[in-house]
Amino acid sequence: MYFLDDYSGIFVRYDLKRERGEAKAVAVEDEALQQVIQCVVDGDTDNIGEVVRKALETKDPMEVINALVKGMNEVSRLWDEGVYYLPQAILSSDAMLEGIEICEEKMGKAMVKKGVIITHTAEGDIHDLGQKIVNALLRANGYEVIDLGKDVPVDEVVAAVKQYKPAMLTGTALMTTTMTAFERISKRLTREGISLPFVCGGGAVSEEYVTSFDLGIWGKDASQAPLMAADAVSGKDWRQLREKWNG
Ligand code: B12
Structure with missing residues (x-):
């Protein structure tokens, strides 16, 4: 009581x-x-x-x-x-x-395009402010952003990755109930033999959770996104990004 x-x-x-x-x-x-x-x-x-x-x-x-x-x-x-x-x-x-x-x-948007990045806010989640900041910073730094929007079904994220073959995927989740979509995306991509850095951020998401599944790299602050994208475009894989950016 x-x-x-x-x-x-x-x-x-x-x-x-x-x-x-x-x-x-x-x-x-x-x-x-x-x-x-x-x-x-x-x-x-x-x-x-x-x-x-x-x-x-x-x-x-x-x-x-x-x-x-x-x-x-x-x-x-x-x-x-x-x-x-x-x-x-x-x-x-x-x-x-x-x-x-x-x-x-x-x-603005840089003229030279350095690579394609897909961003989304997790299935069931409409908290997209963090994602919008990530989009703005990536575009200003010369990345082509495919913005899937908010409350994006896992299927749609997987389909977009297959279609656009991005250098990096990002996800934002503010609710403990929605962040589990990230793990499902990781499993689906891995099962299909797709490997890419998947940076997950947002208030609900912890480093411990994101690094518990394959592909996951924890993003603490939106300002990290362009730097992580640069690593991904230069050919670093998700394990190298995790080692560099996470604990
Ligand atoms: C604003 C807000 C809303 C707005 C959202 C508007 C919008 N367009 O986003 C509105 C009013 C619509 C809303 C609705 C709801 N909300 Co709300 N909301 C908030 C609030 C007050 C602020 C969140 C926020 O925007 N923070 C600012 C942004 C910038 O932070 P951020 O996304 O985390 O991003 C930063 C980092 O995490 C990082 N980052 C984020 N993404 C990424 C990605 C990458 C790649 C990288 C590198 C970094 C990164 O960078 C950013 C900083 O630079 C929080 C309270 C809180 N304590 O957080 C509750 C909160 C998130 N909401 C909550 C809830 C429960 C709801 C509702 C269910 C309420 C209801 N009863 O209807 C609904 C959700 C409906 C749904 N299905 O999604 C809960 C979630 C609880 C939980 N842990 O599960 C919170 C925590 C409040 C609480 N304490 O209860 N909400």
Whole structure:
């Protein structure tokens, strides 16, 4: 049985505190980046475009993406503490997605294509913010990204690998119930004699889990994706990538 030992916060309207600006987002030195973070925390889809474009006048797209992630980390904390619910998380995610899209436009796509990478978010999972960041970083670094989207059935991922023969496959999962799709993909590919690095990331996924099945390499942060892709394109196999990037 769980007993509350502090009752002081139970009648607090955190949503009103937020509207009145009392719930301030994580503080950073730079005013432009601070506004980006605040827009994500507030789920301010009306102003995120303007604020991100303003930040991009002086900042590198990667710095702006980092600010977007900082905002989302705060949203995660507020969700975990029971302050934010689905509606607030949806608005914050929409704001973040719009921000990533603008940063991706600014980063552009490198002219020379270094290789093909397939990305997806696990079957049953609609948490695609991590995948969108991975896409943007890979494209900006010259990789052709086949984006299968979110909630992608295992069959579809396997079929796409056969069709496009990518140098690397990535997966994102935020739920313990959906990450098991990665292991099924690994088994299916291995059974068909296909071997390629399969980088799996996302909040739910641990290094221990991903390295428990063949092909799996654990991706901690989206910024690793282009570096891992470079290794894959240069001919390193999944075992070499695992040895280099994981424990
Ligand atoms: C935003 C959010 C949502 C949004 C998703 C919007 C979207 N377009 O993504 C909405 C509101 C729609 C949502 C819905 C739900 N959610 Co939700 N959600 C979250 C929240 C608050 C933040 C997650 C997030 O986006 N983080 C920011 C991104 C950037 O992080 P990330 O994906 O992990 O990516 C980073 C790294 O992992 C890495 N990475 C990721 N992928 C890859 C790939 C490669 C190759 C590499 C190298 C790295 C890498 O790079 C990124 C950083 O650079 C979390 C809370 C939390 N504590 O995480 C809950 C959370 C994930 N949700 C949860 C749940 C339960 C749900 C719902 C089932 C709720 C419901 N009752 O309906 C539904 C899911 C429906 C479904 N079938 O998927 C649970 C999952 C619990 C679990 N462990 O299984 C969480 C953990 C909340 C909780 N504590 O209960 N959610």
